[in-house]
Amino acid sequence: MRARIVAGGVLSSIAVLVIGWQLGGQPAVTAPTQQSTTSGSGTTGTGSTSDGTSSGTTGTTGGTTGTGTTGGSSVSGTFAGDTTETRYGPVQVQITVANGKITDVTALQLTNSDGRSVQISQQAAPILRQEALQAQSAQIQSVSGATFTSEGYTTSLQSAIDKAGL
Amino acid sequence: MIDTARTSAHRPLAAAPAAETLDVAARRRRRAGRRRTAVADLLGIVAWVSAAVAVLLWLVSPGSHTVVGIGGWLTDAGIVAGLVATDLVLVMLVLAARVPLIDRTFGQDNAIAVHRSLGKPVLYLLLAHGALLTLGYGASAGTGPIAETIALFSTPDMPLAYLGLGLFVAVVVTSLVAVRRRLPYEAWHVIHLLSYAAVLVALPHMLSVGSVLAEGTWQRVYWIALYVLALGLIALYRFALPLVVTFRHRIRVVGVETIAPGVVSIHLAGRDLDRLGTEGGQYGVWRFWTARTWWHAHPVSFSAVPGRDRARITVRDLGAGSARLGRITPGAFVSLEGPYGLFTSRARTAPFLALVASGIGITPVRSLLEDTDLRPGEATVLLRGTDADQQYLWHETAELAAATGSRLYAMVGHRAWSRESWMTEEDVRRDVTLQSVFPNLLQSDLYVCGPRAWSDLVVREARLAGVPEHQIHQERFES
Numbered sequence: 001m002r003a004r005i006v007a008g009g010v011l012s013s014i015a016v017l018v019i020g021w022q023l024g025g026q027p028a029v030t031a032p033t034q035q036s037t038t039s040g041s042g043t044t045g046t047g048s049t050s051d052g053t054s055s056g057t058t059g060t061t062g063g064t065t066g067t068g069t070t071g072g073s074s075v076s077g078t079f080a081g082d083t084t085e086t087r088y089g090p091v092q093v094q095i096t097v098a099n100g101k102i103t104d105v106t107a108l109q110l111t112n113s114d115g116r117s118v119q120i121s122q123q124a125a126p127i128l129r130q131e132a133l134q135a136q137s138a139q140i141q142s143v144s145g146a147t148f149t150s151e152g153y154t155t156s157l158q159s160a161i162d163k164a165g166l
Numbered sequence: 167m168i169d170t171a172r173t174s175a176h177r178p179l180a181a182a183p184a185a186e187t188l189d190v191a192a193r194r195r196r197r198a199g200r201r202r203t204a205v206a207d208l209l210g211i212v213a214w215v216s217a218a219v220a221v222l223l224w225l226v227s228p229g230s231h232t233v234v235g236i237g238g239w240l241t242d243a244g245i246v247a248g249l250v251a252t253d254l255v256l257v258m259l260v261l262a263a264r265v266p267l268i269d270r271t272f273g274q275d276n277a278i279a280v281h282r283s284l285g286k287p288v289l290y291l292l293l294a295h296g297a298l299l300t301l302g303y304g305a306s307a308g309t310g311p312i313a314e315t316i317a318l319f320s321t322p323d324m325p326l327a328y329l330g331l332g333l334f335v336a337v338v339v340t341s342l343v344a345v346r347r348r349l350p351y352e353a354w355h356v357i358h359l360l361s362y363a364a365v366l367v368a369l370p371h372m373l374s375v376g377s378v379l380a381e382g383t384w385q386r387v388y389w390i391a392l393y394v395l396a397l398g399l400i401a402l403y404r405f406a407l408p409l410v411v412t413f414r415h416r417i418r419v420v421g422v423e424t425i426a427p428g429v430v431s432i433h434l435a436g437r438d439l440d441r442l443g444t445e446g447g448q449y450g451v452w453r454f455w456t457a458r459t460w461w462h463a464h465p466v467s468f469s470a471v472p473g474r475d476r477a478r479i480t481v482r483d484l485g486a487g488s489a490r491l492g493r494i495t496p497g498a499f500v501s502l503e504g505p506y507g508l509f510t511s512r513a514r515t516a517p518f519l520a521l522v523a524s525g526i527g528i529t530p531v532r533s534l535l536e537d538t539d540l541r542p543g544e545a546t547v548l549l550r551g552t553d554a555d556q557q558y559l560w561h562e563t564a565e566l567a568a569a570t571g572s573r574l575y576a577m578v579g580h581r582a583w584s585r586e587s588w589m590t591e592e593d594v595r596r597d598v599t600l601q602s603v604f605p606n607l608l609q610s611d612l613y614v615c616g617p618r619a620w621s622d623l624v625v626r627e628a629r630l631a632g633v634p635e636h637q638i639h640q641e642r643f644e645s
Contacts, residue, residue, distance in 0.1 A: 004207050009214025016215055020222030024230050088306075123380065143381075147322060147374065 074099040081160030084152040086111055091152030095132075095160045102136055102166070105129045105157065111149045124149045132157055136166075188541060192517035199515035199636060206271045213257050216392075220253040221246055223385045227378040237305030244298030245378060251291035252372070255334075255365060256396040258284050263399040264506060273508030275642040282341070289338040292331055323370040330368035337361045352461060362400070369393065404503070412501040415439060417477070419454065419498040422491075426558040429526065430492045431469060431480045434500060439472040442505055445512060446471050446537025447530040447613070447641075450504030452479065454494050464491065467529040467641075468505065469559060471537045480559065482526040509613060509641040511538040516637050518606040519545040519572075522624055524588075524616030525552075528559045530641055531615055535566045542571025546604050549576045550588070550616065575603060581620070588623040600627050608632055615641040 076098050083092040088111035096104035107129075110121035124146035131140035138158035142150030224230055224246050261268065261281040268277050304314035318324050339345055340357045372389065373379055379386040417436035425431050444450075449467040453460065469480035481491055509530050511519075519538065523531035528549065535547065547567050551557050560576065567574040579590035587594050601607045612628050614621045625640055 002210075005210030005214070008207060008211040012211055012215050013218035016218035016222050017225065020218075020225030023222075024226040146377075146380075 075164050075166065076100075077164075079160045079164040080108060081156035081158070081163070083109060084155040086148040086152040088112070088148050091149060091156055093153060093156045093160060095157070095164065097164050097166065100166060102133060102161075105132045107153070111146075111152065121146070121149050124153070128153045137161065188517045188544065195514045195516070198512070202271055202513075203636070205267075209268065209271060216257060217250050217253050219388075220249040223249055223378050223389070227380075227385070235306065237302050240298050240302030240305060242302075244295050244300075244302055245376065247291045247298060248295035248372070248376075249378065251288050251295055252368065253392070254284055254288045254291070255361075256392050258288065259361075259365065259396040260399055262404075263396075264403045264503070265399055266403070269506050270508065270512070273513075274506045276508075279642070285338045285341055289334060292334055296328075296331055321371075321375060323374045326367040327371035327375075330364045330366075333360045333364035333367070337364065362397075365393075365397070408501065408503040411442070411503070415442065415502070417500040417502060419494055419496050419500060420476075421496055422494055424492065425480070426555050428483045429480065429558050431478055432466075432491065432494065434477040434479065435475055436477065436500075437475065439477050440474045442472060442477075442502075444468055444472050444477075444505040445507075445510040447509040447511070447534035448505040448507040449530065450479070450502045450506070452503075453501045454491065455499040455501065456494055459490050459494060459498075462490075463503070467507075468533050469529040471533050480526070480529045507641070509615065509639055510534060513639050514611045516609050516611045517544070518604075518610035520600075520604040520607060520610040520612045521545065521547045522550065522612070522614045522616070522621075523548070523563075524550040524620055525556050527615030527617070527621070527641070528563065529615075531613065532559050532563045532566065534613060535563060535570070535572070538570075540570040540572060543573075545570065545572035546606075546610075547572055547574045548603050549574070550620075551576070551578050552580055553578065586623065588620050588627070599631070600624070601631055611637050611639060613639045613641075618642065 078094055078096050080094040081092060083090045090109045091111060092107070092109040094106045094108050095102050096106070105128075107121070107125050110125060112121065124143040127143050128140065128150060132138070138154045138161060140154060140157075142154070224242065230242065258281050261277045261284075264274055268274070272280075300311050300314050300318065303309075303318070304311050309317070319328070336357055337360055340349060340354050346354055373381075373386065379389050415436040415438060417434050417439070419432060420435045421433040423431045423433065446468075449465055451463050451465050453463045464481065466479045466481045468477065470478045472478075483492065507530070511534065519540065521531045521535060531547070535545065538545070545567070547563065549557075549560055549563065551560075557576075557578070564574055566572075577590055577593060579592060581587065582589055582591040582594040584591060584594060589598060600612075604610055604612075607628070608631070610633075612625075612633055614624045614628075616624075621640055625638055628638055629635075
């Protein structure tokens, strides 16, 4: 009886692990290759990450408006925050400000020490961005499961806000 | 030896001949045995697969296929160790939950044996989990293990996780045989209950710090479902069901009778005790609500199959707690967990029955004999005792044997000194063997109950004689 349990257990466990290996193989490979494959014309690229890791469309629009500050209370332009080192890599965000209001938050760098961190960053970045736009400050809740990314994000965000003088 | 324990608990002796022939009964038992074996295999494989699924959770998590650097490998090895360890801890909880299906399939004593064998591996996995992650994070961030530990302590939910690890260490260390022997049962038990707390305080850091069980994933749902299942089974079968049984049957002590030096029969009264579903050979975990005994639960076998409003258990003073049982006064309220055990005719797979009992091991053997439909000549009983003081319940057993047409032998005397044997010196010299006592030994279900070292010798001889493993039934008395 015991021998059968061990044999059956080992066999079915191996089957489960092979399935897990196959399931896990697909999405994780695309994560680190996104940087190199440019616009998502192929099968690997996905459009949803444009506001996440790469400073794509939003970054360029920030660039065209220029980084000048107009005097008075209403500030406009893009401001990059300090780079914050975390356990899983550096985090740096850039804010776009129009008339003293944060209109966009772009992640220039996100935790990327390994594929897992990249994935976490991609999950957390849109949530953190939304929170920051709503709060109009760095006083935002950290995303569960992405504690370190959130910490780095808020720290860099605060320094960007400080630079903008908001 | 005079046996005075004639209680109303006894059912009328089942003298009516069994309806089926030996062959038909044997076929039915073989079928039931195959079913039980199949369920046992299935449950065992499910436990294995659950550990594999824990690894699968990591495999399908992002990043598992792109591990980078020594720090990454250490970190991921640590994550896998933690996932498997937690899964095994939950398996251990289920094994200790006294789930009826597990008791009927393996017997609770076998389930606890597996539970014990998992203790040390789980502890090593947990320690490896902590060490590997600390080193892995440290290597990735370029800090030393001590600085890394300090950093981890300031991470949300991590202090609780360290507390859980500490509790697990305490639980396992106090359960090591060498340590447990020196601890009072109560101290061990209280520390062991802390494992529930350890399991719970370890959960938050898995959900917040770990990335495998990230929010919004099916992995997180699966993991929480495992927790709910394991803790739910504990709550249901270790707490709720015993409460229901206790209040439904309202068992009280009606008499305590010393039947041999250090051996007492406790006579119990209650409501609908026949509906407890007790099978001969089973035991309960009893708690007697008197000022001196309420804090200690005792696993004690039924020494007779309960009647409608009467039951009887017989206990020898094996420890400080059970010595006090002799001084329980009638009227004491009794709570019961059980009945449990697979030392019953349900476990039979062969046409004949061979029962071997020594000392207090007579109790389940006696009630098993009482509760089994037997054809004349089907069963043979061998009673073993050192001296006249160990012949309690023998008289009753002999009557049951006579009523069912079973042969009964007695072997009295100290264990042989010329070689290691479960028999007396005299019987060793006469070349008595299990097969000479039980002529149909190879076609018999062999039930052995008595002191551990002694019954192991009986079982060893049976194996050497060629009795198949599924025909050997041994009741382990330490729970």
